[in-house]
Amino acid sequence: MRTRYFSEDDGWSLDGPSITAVEHLDLIKDVLEKRGSIIVEHWYYRGASSPSRRIFDSIDEFTDYLENDCFAGDLLDIWCMHELCNRENVLLSAKCPDENGRVPSRGSY
Template identity: 45%
Template sequence: MGWIVESDDWGAGASILARDTLARIVAALESSPVIVEHRFYRGSSAPERLVFDDLQDFQEYLGRTWNRGDAFLVWRYDELCRDDNALARGKLPDVRGRVPGRGAY
């Protein structure tokens, strides 16, 4: 699907489907979910951001959603999303404004 605009300098380059790229993603998924940012080639839309913890789900997403030229950036969840670097932290209060001081999470 999609189109190829030759003035965008199409040629050899990094492929999300390359064996070594997929091997790195597989290795990461063995111990951590991955965060994926899908940037749509000439799509005139904001990137889509998803979290995968299963290789099959990731491969199914690639198979049904991508267009030639779309870009994918992948990060390990456990390296980026930690308690010590959270942007914000809080709990949803009850109707009286209280939050639990402890509990199972």
């Protein structure tokens, strides 16, 4: 991966968990193929900022993100979306109103 920042003080080594390790990419690919989308929380190494969040539906989309949007040292926390997001734990379910403030009581979704 491309390097944006590097500090020896952070203890870089070959022993840590690498997102590009074959077993990690295989796990992500397996989840995407068998269980559905993944949620990725992207923490920026020495970024002094909040993380960004993305949802991916395919391994190609995810690996493209790794190649183009991630840098050495960034941390990615990943969840299977369909295990977390289900009807039992919806925070809110509301409809978008029309210009008069009306929402439909029925409809196909």
